[in-house]
Amino acid sequence: MTVRHIFSIALLSISLLLPTYSSAEIHTLSSAINKAGRQRMLTQRIIATYCQIGQDITSQKSQRQLTAAINLFEEQLGELKEYRPSGKIHKQLQHVTKLWQPLQKIAREPVDRSKAEELRLLAEDALKASHRVVIMLQDESSTKQGELVNISGRQRMLSQRLSNLYMLQSWGFGSSEYTDDYSRALNEFKGALTELRSSDLSTETIKQKLNKARMEFGMFERSSHHKNGEYIPLMIKMSADKLLVLMNDVTQLYEQLESSEDDLAALDIKKKN
Numbered sequence: 001m002t003v004r005h006i007f008s009i010a011l012l013s014i015s016l017l018l019p020t021y022s023s024a025e026i027h028t029l030s031s032a033i034n035k036a037g038r039q040r041m042l043t044q045r046i047i048a049t050y051c052q053i054g055q056d057i058t059s060q061k062s063q064r065q066l067t068a069a070i071n072l073f074e075e076q077l078g079e080l081k082e083y084r085p086s087g088k089i090h091k092q093l094q095h096v097t098k099l100w101q102p103l104q105k106i107a108r109e110p111v112d113r114s115k116a117e118e119l120r121l122l123a124e125d126a127l128k129a130s131h132r133v134v135i136m137l138q139d140e141s142s143t144k145q146g147e148l149v150n151i152s153g154r155q156r157m158l159s160q161r162l163s164n165l166y167m168l169q170s171w172g173f174g175s176s177e178y179t180d181d182y183s184r185a186l187n188e189f190k191g192a193l194t195e196l197r198s199s200d201l202s203t204e205t206i207k208q209k210l211n212k213a214r215m216e217f218g219m220f221e222r223s224s225h226h227k228n229g230e231y232i233p234l235m236i237k238m239s240a241d242k243l244l245v246l247m248n249d250v251t252q253l254y255e256q257l258e259s260s261e262d263d264l265a266a267l268d269i270k271k272k273n
Helices: 003-015 029-054 059-083 087-108 113-141 144-170 176-198 204-224 233-272
Strands: none
Touching (some): 029 059, 029 087, 029 113, 029 233, 087 113, 113 144, 176 204
């Protein structure tokens, strides 16, 4: 393992509060869907942490988280390109790369409030392009497990989308677009939780995690309804990060479920032979 990989894994475990990974290689479609889905989340996390720094909300920790998000996006983009070195998906990844360049440039510079909305617009374009990669991989998988990895992975993105929209508003950006997007993200998160819990493929372990996520989401939703223009960004950040960790765990479990079923199918074939 290279020094670069060790550094990235350390940043991931300390600053992003997500599980570590022993290998950067992508071996299965479900793993590719998971990583491509995590790219969506990172576009939103970059905005959230950028706004946190601007408002001096745990600024040193937020700076580490911002740096980690940028580095992880670039690392995973390289891994996805290696996984698909040609074809339609690779072409889409090239499009993501083109959109990523101006986004990461601003994100790496000192935080400037006048750049926040420009950064968000760039992140929106990168989010849409990254989501397209996930859908292309899911279509290629054509399995229910692949779909669930996508849906649960998208919950990670929504947790950070809710966080960045709240941070923008607490920083004084009062666009009605942000309010509408926030309400939409709340409803999408809630609906996806219900869909995941009702799936026949959701194990008891997964359902337990989803129940914890539902409880945390309920607290998040209640806390985010501020009164008289009062904002509590630190509490919202902490709650959104808890949702991120829970939904990342769920996504990993769905990915492992697919791998387990693939292994069982292979074993069954060997027995027949």
